[in-house]
Amino acid sequence: MAPxxxxxxxxSALWLLISLVVIFxxxxxxxxRNFSDQSRASSGTVLVGQLIRSTSSxxxxxxxxxxxxxxxxxxxxxxxxxxxxxxxxxxxxxxxVETCGGKxxxxxxxxxxxxxxxxxxxxxxxxxxxxxxxxxxxxxxLCTALxxxxxxxxxxxxxxxxxxxTLKEPYFYASKLSSYTPTPTxxxxxxxxxxxxxxxxxxxxIITTSLPSGYVNKSYTASVDAxxxxxxxxxxxxxxxxxxxxxxxxxxxxxxGGKITCYISGTPxxxxxxxxxxxxxxxRGGSSSKSLPLSIVTQSTKVTPTPIxxxxxxx
Numbered sequence: 001m002a003p004x005x006x007x008x009x010x011x012s013a014l015w016l017l018i019s020l021v022v023i024f025x026x027x028x029x030x031x032x033r034n035f036s037d038q039s040r041a042s043s044g045t046v047l048v049g050q051l052i053r054s055t056s057s058x059x060x061x062x063x064x065x066x067x068x069x070x071x072x073x074x075x076x077x078x079x080x081x082x083x084x085x086x087x088x089x090x091x092x093x094x095x096x097v098e099t100c101g102g103k104x105x106x107x108x109x110x111x112x113x114x115x116x117x118x119x120x121x122x123x124x125x126x127x128x129x130x131x132x133x134x135x136x137x138x139x140x141x142l143c144t145a146l147x148x149x150x151x152x153x154x155x156x157x158x159x160x161x162x163x164x165x166t167l168k169e170p171y172f173y174a175s176k177l178s179s180y181t182p183t184p185t186x187x188x189x190x191x192x193x194x195x196x197x198x199x200x201x202x203x204x205x206i207i208t209t210s211l212p213s214g215y216v217n218k219s220y221t222a223s224v225d226a227x228x229x230x231x232x233x234x235x236x237x238x239x240x241x242x243x244x245x246x247x248x249x250x251x252x253x254x255x256x257g258g259k260i261t262c263y264i265s266g267t268p269x270x271x272x273x274x275x276x277x278x279x280x281x282x283x284r285g286g287s288s289s290k291s292l293p294l295s296i297v298t299q300s301t302k303v304t305p306t307p308i309x310x311x312x313x314x315x
Contacts, residue, residue, distance in 0.1 A: 067100035068114035076100040095124045203286030204228040204235050206278050213295040216271050220246060222264045224292070226280040231258035233282035241276045243296055245269040268296045
């Protein structure tokens with residue numbers, strides 16, 4: 001009996017240990033959650049960026065703009081995060097120029113106060129801009145922690161930045177975007193030959209005014225022509241709205257450009273009146289469009305009447 005009792009005690013201890021592990025795992029899952037969020041960077045001339053990670057909540061404080069402040073520092077609130085991040089510029093170089101609150105300031109001498117009177121700073125030159133930070137707050141969330149480290153090798157303007165991972169409840173993430181562009185050495189500008197503007201370009205025109213009718217389950221062929229008064233322009237054409245069974249192509253373009261002919265062919269399998277849309281464009285931004293009606297009908301079957309003989313008279 002003693003060995004059996006000892007075995008039951010061991011089994012009970014194992015079950016207790018497993019239960020504790022399960023409870024701890026559930027608690028951990030409740031404490032953390034998965035997230036997948038997206039943002040779009042859309043300010044300035046962004047060259048390259050880096051998502052930064054921090055557990056500090058200092059970035060969540062209200063940004064107080066001081067232009068200039070009571071000391072030799074400009075505190076300029078970042079427009080993309082005016083409630084959380086400031087860009088600080090120290091007056092540490094004579095002639096240094098910065099902006100704050102939409103105004104331009106210069107530094108007369110190191111450790112002096114910034115001034116909006118640029119005449120006090122002879123030879124003032126714009127300073128190299130620091131990394132421009134911004135943050136994006138989760139909708140309905142709170143400032144608690146920045147998210148994840150990730151290097152972004154491509155420009156961010158108009159592109160999405162995606163962060164994924166696991167962290168404690170409300171969160172936001174920020175990024176430092178490099179907007180520094182070195183000032184090139186000025187060189188004499190060579191005289192350029194005037195480049196024709198888009199206003200000099202004439203749009204192509206669709207010549208075809210109608211399409212021949214077709215029959216269901218019968219082979220069909222038609223062509224659509226377009227030309228451009230600018231004979232050297234390369235033209236492209238798209239045709240849409242065709243009934244099932246008809247396709248576009250091929251298209252013929254002369255070597256010199258200025259014209260294009262695209263063919264419609266196939267065997268339509270449905271009847272009806274279709275509104276065919278034709279779009280033609282040239283390589284300089286000119287374009288035009290036209291709608292052409294296309295009628296596909298069902299061919300009626302001819303019925304040959306059976307000849308009737310002379311009436312039969314009963315006798």
